[in-house]
Amino acid sequence: MIPNTNYNNLKESYLFYHIAQKTKLYLEEHPEAHLYRMGIGDVSLPLCGEVIKALHKAVDDQGEKSRFHGYMPECGDPELRKIIAEYYKKRGVGLSQEEVFISSGASDELGDILDLFGRDKTVMIMEPAYPAYVDANIIAGNKIIHIPSGEKEGFLPLPNESVTADVIYICSPNNPTGAVFNYDKLKQWVDYANRTDAVLLFDAAYEAFIEDEDVPHSIFEIEGAKNCAIEICSLSKTAGFTGTRLGYTVIPGALKRNGMSLNEMWIRNRTTKTNGVSYIIQKGGAAVFTEEGQRQIRERIQVYKNNAKVLMDALDQLGIWYCGGKNAPYIWMKCPNGMGSWEFFDYLLHEIQVVGTPGEGFGACGEGYFRFSTFGSPEDTKEAAGRLVKLLAR
Amino acid sequence: MIPNTNYNNLKESYLFYHIAQKTKLYLEEHPEAHLYRMGIGDVSLPLCGEVIKALHKAVDDQGEKSRFHGYMPECGDPELRKIIAEYYKKRGVGLSQEEVFISSGASDELGDILDLFGRDKTVMIMEPAYPAYVDANIIAGNKIIHIPSGEKEGFLPLPNESVTADVIYICSPNNPTGAVFNYDKLKQWVDYANRTDAVLLFDAAYEAFIEDEDVPHSIFEIEGAKNCAIEICSLSKTAGFTGTRLGYTVIPGALKRNGMSLNEMWIRNRTTKTNGVSYIIQKGGAAVFTEEGQRQIRERIQVYKNNAKVLMDALDQLGIWYCGGKNAPYIWMKCPNGMGSWEFFDYLLHEIQVVGTPGEGFGACGEGYFRFSTFGSPEDTKEAAGRLVKLLAR
Numbered sequence: 001m002i003p004n005t006n007y008n009n010l011k012e013s014y015l016f017y018h019i020a021q022k023t024k025l026y027l028e029e030h031p032e033a034h035l036y037r038m039g040i041g042d043v044s045l046p047l048c049g050e051v052i053k054a055l056h057k058a059v060d061d062q063g064e065k066s067r068f069h070g071y072m073p074e075c076g077d078p079e080l081r082k083i084i085a086e087y088y089k090k091r092g093v094g095l096s097q098e099e100v101f102i103s104s105g106a107s108d109e110l111g112d113i114l115d116l117f118g119r120d121k122t123v124m125i126m127e128p129a130y131p132a133y134v135d136a137n138i139i140a141g142n143k144i145i146h147i148p149s150g151e152k153e154g155f156l157p158l159p160n161e162s163v164t165a166d167v168i169y170i171c172s173p174n175n176p177t178g179a180v181f182n183y184d185k186l187k188q189w190v191d192y193a194n195r196t197d198a199v200l201l202f203d204a205a206y207e208a209f210i211e212d213e214d215v216p217h218s219i220f221e222i223e224g225a226k227n228c229a230i231e232i233c234s235l236s237k238t239a240g241f242t243g244t245r246l247g248y249t250v251i252p253g254a255l256k257r258n259g260m261s262l263n264e265m266w267i268r269n270r271t272t273k274t275n276g277v278s279y280i281i282q283k284g285g286a287a288v289f290t291e292e293g294q295r296q297i298r299e300r301i302q303v304y305k306n307n308a309k310v311l312m313d314a315l316d317q318l319g320i321w322y323c324g325g326k327n328a329p330y331i332w333m334k335c336p337n338g339m340g341s342w343e344f345f346d347y348l349l350h351e352i353q354v355v356g357t358p359g360e361g362f363g364a365c366g367e368g369y370f371r372f373s374t375f376g377s378p379e380d381t382k383e384a385a386g387r388l389v390k391l392l393a394r
Numbered sequence: 395m396i397p398n399t400n401y402n403n404l405k406e407s408y409l410f411y412h413i414a415q416k417t418k419l420y421l422e423e424h425p426e427a428h429l430y431r432m433g434i435g436d437v438s439l440p441l442c443g444e445v446i447k448a449l450h451k452a453v454d455d456q457g458e459k460s461r462f463h464g465y466m467p468e469c470g471d472p473e474l475r476k477i478i479a480e481y482y483k484k485r486g487v488g489l490s491q492e493e494v495f496i497s498s499g500a501s502d503e504l505g506d507i508l509d510l511f512g513r514d515k516t517v518m519i520m521e522p523a524y525p526a527y528v529d530a531n532i533i534a535g536n537k538i539i540h541i542p543s544g545e546k547e548g549f550l551p552l553p554n555e556s557v558t559a560d561v562i563y564i565c566s567p568n569n570p571t572g573a574v575f576n577y578d579k580l581k582q583w584v585d586y587a588n589r590t591d592a593v594l595l596f597d598a599a600y601e602a603f604i605e606d607e608d609v610p611h612s613i614f615e616i617e618g619a620k621n622c623a624i625e626i627c628s629l630s631k632t633a634g635f636t637g638t639r640l641g642y643t644v645i646p647g648a649l650k651r652n653g654m655s656l657n658e659m660w661i662r663n664r665t666t667k668t669n670g671v672s673y674i675i676q677k678g679g680a681a682v683f684t685e686e687g688q689r690q691i692r693e694r695i696q697v698y699k700n701n702a703k704v705l706m707d708a709l710d711q712l713g714i715w716y717c718g719g720k721n722a723p724y725i726w727m728k729c730p731n732g733m734g735s736w737e738f739f740d741y742l743l744h745e746i747q748v749v750g751t752p753g754e755g756f757g758a759c760g761e762g763y764f765r766f767s768t769f770g771s772p773e774d775t776k777e778a779a780g781r782l783v784k785l786l787a788r
Contacts, residue, residue: 001560001591002652004512007659014665042464052457055674059453062638063446069637070436104498104668111667112506115533118398119513135666139509166395197395236669243463243673244456258396265401271408272529273505274498275630279637280449281672 006141015131015361016040026349036384039355041373043240048296050287058283072276076102080282083289084248093220102277103247106205106234111136115269116262124165126157127363128176133169148365154323155179159192171203176362176371177332178324182214186222193228200229208238210327226252239288239297246285304329307374307381314385318392331372336392344370352387400535409525409755410434420743430778433749435767437634442690448681452674466670470496474676477683478642487614496671497641500599500628505530509663510656518559520551521757522570527563542759549573553586562592567600570756570765571726572718576608580616587622594623602632604721620646633682633691640679698723701768701775708779712786725766730786738764746781
């Protein structure tokens with residue numbers, strides 16, 4: 001039996017693994033060092049009180065015969081699906097609860113969703129990009145069109161009519177660049193997808209960080225998107241669920257290709273390939289959408305936004321080009337003095353013990369750039385920003 | 395864009411959906427009726443105290459900054475992986491923790507694991523079988539060899555050297571038949587897989603129900619299995635996690651095909667396609683394996699075993715052929731008087747309000763047989779058994 005040989009086409013080691021190895025080595029050589037970790041986009045604040053309360057209640061339910069829940073509906077708890085449909089309604093997007101699917105998180109869903117498209121598809125990935133977009137498609141054996149972007153267009157590439165694909169990934173607010181598509185730019189992608197019969201996979205994991213009025217939180221704020229887009233969302237960054245795991249996916253009933261309803265296909269996929277998401281976690285997730293839950297998660301998001309402000313101020317002071325930070329929890333800076341990404345990584349680690357992420361890890365066009373996550377502690381972020389200014393202002 | 399057209403090859407409606415529709419219709423016509431539900435294999439007893447305690451503690455951790463857990467390792471909490479490796483050690487199977495992967499449950503994993511094998515594989519499915527085995531492979535576009543089995547061999551087919559496949563599903567204790575492979579029979583499958591270069595996917599979801607000494611709980615109790623088998627396990631039936639979701643998968647380091655390590659491929663798959671299983675749920679799962687946790691889940695399993703005894707006694711009294719029940723939570727009976735599976739389903743529903751599962755739903759060779767789940771309440775099971783005897787002894 002010959003297993004999936006596409007695995008042989010994957011690059012040997014994963015970006016974050018490589019970073020972990022380098023920092024581990026540094027700590028072995030400098031056991032006394034404190035590292036300012038602004039590399040991996042993991043949150044540092046705990047779950048909010050409303051969620052904790054709901055989780056405890058759900059745990060109690062699972063311990064009582066009269067309130068115990070066995071198998072959950074494969075596509076999600078109908079109550080949570082309804083709550084999320086209402087959340088969309090508040091910003092003017094009308095969805096039925098049957099268009100909302102509950103998932104174990106965006107990264108899980110981004111991998112699973114490829115099942116809808118079948119073999120030998122051409123996928124378009126705008127780079128710099130989250131590495132898993134590329135790797136999941138290598139495993140699936142799809143053809144990948146890498147769309148590089150750069151400073152000139154603010155890392156926001158627009159469609160090129162001469163290049164078409166079956167599936168197009170869009171992440172806005174973007175990981176890693178923090179760049180955001182406004183309404184007009186997103187409309188160009190939606191129109192292009194509808195014209196070329198493509199499906200947009202819209203990764204909205206960072207929507208809760210958007211401040212600007214003209215930046216859509218959901219692709220479905222754009223006219224025509226229900227005919228061409230799937231939106232993949234997560235509570236990981238919105239509500240600190242990175243280790244608790246919950247997300248949701250919107251597949252509109254209107255989304256059809258070759259006469260097949262992708263919504264109906266996904267129902268069939270979920271009923272075949274899962275037994276639903278944990279009752280306990282879904283109850284915790286529902287608490288995020290209550291009035292008090294929303295207030296509490298906003299408080300936490302504000303802490304990360306203050307971190308972003310501290311880093312942006314430092315870069316402004318240094319006169320260094322960057323994007324992101326305002327509508328996104330990532331800041332994407334140009335490495336100073338023509339340094340390469342990994343060179344700058346080593347420089348920061350060794351000189352000021354600050355750990356970020358080399359832009360090159362997100363695609364070739366990321367070379368010469370560097371990502372900071374704003375999810376660290378305020379104290380560490382302030383100290384790191386101070387060290388950065390001191391080092392680079394020399 | 396043409397989506398995955400394999401979905402068009404799926405049968406229109408799923409077994410359990412069809413049962414749900416029939417019972418719903420009956421209840422609309424008989425709103426006062428109480429149904430004795432022994433159809434879907436969902437547990438009825440709540441989680442045990444040790445698990446509830448651990449879940450509460452983990453929820454508290456997620457609410458405290460100093461104890462908060464973000465992203466979990468994609469292949470599972472190392473502590474839980476170690477605990478499970480030790481669980482195997484107790485029955486003489488030596489595993490390293492790196493050979494154990496934590497999953498969101500066996501059904502999720504059975505779907506995801508096909509990623510390892512790639513395209514155009516031939517899979518062998520012994521029937522009667524859990525319908526998702528077939529459907530997941532239809533979605534993947536694999537060729538399916540259906541191996542029918544029957545009363546003659548006790549629904550335990552043995553390998554036929556003239557038929558080979560890339561991947562072979564084995565479920566023991568079996569769902570739906572409750573039949574179990576003993577050491578000698580399993581050894582024949584292991585040897586056959588090694589001879590023919592196939593990979594065995596061993597579904598061990600019901601291992602905790604095994605009583606007989608000569609029935610292996612794990613395929614890895616068989617010599618040679620580490621060179622040909624993947625074992626997929628679940629806490630759903632073992633510890634009542636159907637709605638809480640946790641499972642584990644063993645992929646031995648020795649399992650290689652075409653020079654590729656399936657263990658290493660799965661690590662790469664998980665790090666690409668997931669962000670790990672919920673911290674809270676993994677902590678709850680760990681409590682299952684403590685001494686007190688094991689005692690408590692044994693108590694619950696005994697309740698289901700008593701249900702099985704009640705049903706087996708009824709069938710013995712009626713002189714009806716069946717298998718399962720002793721080492722498995724399912725009983726597979728021959729429909730009386732040459733009735734068809736769905737005919738018998740309707741007969742029981744209408745005459746005595748007992749809901750089971752028609753054998754035909756598990757493959758053509760299941761026609762004329764019927765499955766009872768033993769996961770219902772003792773009261774309902776006793777009443778259903780009494781009604782069955784009264785009806786069929788006429």
